[in-house]
Amino acid sequence: MKLYEFVIIFGFLMLVLDQIPSFHSLRHINLISLFLCLAYSACAAAASIHIGNSSKGPTKDYGLKGDAESQIFGIFNAIAIIATTYGNGIIPEIQATIAPPVKGKMFKGLCVCYTVLIITFFTVAITGYWAFGNHSEGLLLSNFLDDGNPLVPKWFILMTNLFTILQLSAVGVVYLQPTNEVLERTFADPKSKELSARNVIPRVVSRSLSVVIATTVAAMLPFFGDINAVIGAFGFMPLDFILPVIFFNLTFKPSKRSLVFWLNVSIAVVFSALAIIAAIAAVRKIVLDAKTYRLFANV
Numbered sequence: 001m002k003l004y005e006f007v008i009i010f011g012f013l014m015l016v017l018d019q020i021p022s023f024h025s026l027r028h029i030n031l032i033s034l035f036l037c038l039a040y041s042a043c044a045a046a047a048s049i050h051i052g053n054s055s056k057g058p059t060k061d062y063g064l065k066g067d068a069e070s071q072i073f074g075i076f077n078a079i080a081i082i083a084t085t086y087g088n089g090i091i092p093e094i095q096a097t098i099a100p101p102v103k104g105k106m107f108k109g110l111c112v113c114y115t116v117l118i119i120t121f122f123t124v125a126i127t128g129y130w131a132f133g134n135h136s137e138g139l140l141l142s143n144f145l146d147d148g149n150p151l152v153p154k155w156f157i158l159m160t161n162l163f164t165i166l167q168l169s170a171v172g173v174v175y176l177q178p179t180n181e182v183l184e185r186t187f188a189d190p191k192s193k194e195l196s197a198r199n200v201i202p203r204v205v206s207r208s209l210s211v212v213i214a215t216t217v218a219a220m221l222p223f224f225g226d227i228n229a230v231i232g233a234f235g236f237m238p239l240d241f242i243l244p245v246i247f248f249n250l251t252f253k254p255s256k257r258s259l260v261f262w263l264n265v266s267i268a269v270v271f272s273a274l275a276i277i278a279a280i281a282a283v284r285k286i287v288l289d290a291k292t293y294r295l296f297a298n299v
Contacts, residue, residue: 001299004219010165011215017173018207021194026173033170040163041120045127047152052131056151060133073281080232080278083240154205218222229282233275241271244248
């Protein structure tokens, strides 16, 4: 099977899951998602350590590839990808659904969230780079195959991929909720019951259409890293690091002599510069990789 066929299958799974009526209905899926995240991260780290200690793995080379220009732009391109990967942009949407007092609950939730992120992301990143060096692929699981030959048992690769797909489906449903909320406001009737025909039919049609469009685009343009960098540079970095501190200064009007005011200004200036450079790096990466692009590519 080709990549776009797997994308379509995943899109069908998302089409089914997206019919869950509300954010509150996702609480059990979110818990399962947490365990899946821990599971596939443990599998990826264990496999990397196993391959790194065996003779099957590639020769370790931790040097940076390319000339100085490519290395510098690569760093900023990676920063843009990280901004997307950490998913900070969804936090305000989640916060908007929490009953008061929001501050205490959000702080506890964020502590748990970033604890899990540090354990999973950094463990996989460190073990993966240790095992494969600069041969590491954008998707670490791709390194577990060497010219089609598995470096770990096939069942282990299958299990890890299954954990990853199921966890991504749970995360995808959460990311769809802001879009679903906009669709609900546009097409739903708040005076009718949630499960009435008046609300169910528009919900199914609008949500299904949004998933079909997203799946089609994903199948046509399966260039995950490059697209993530563009989204991070143009979307997540301004939304997460620039606009919040600007709005804080405009809303609460701290004294211009206060540390808070100048700290916010510094954050806005630094991340504005980072966003501009990251945007240039992301566009540059797409231009360089454009020769390999084609619709419905089997990458």
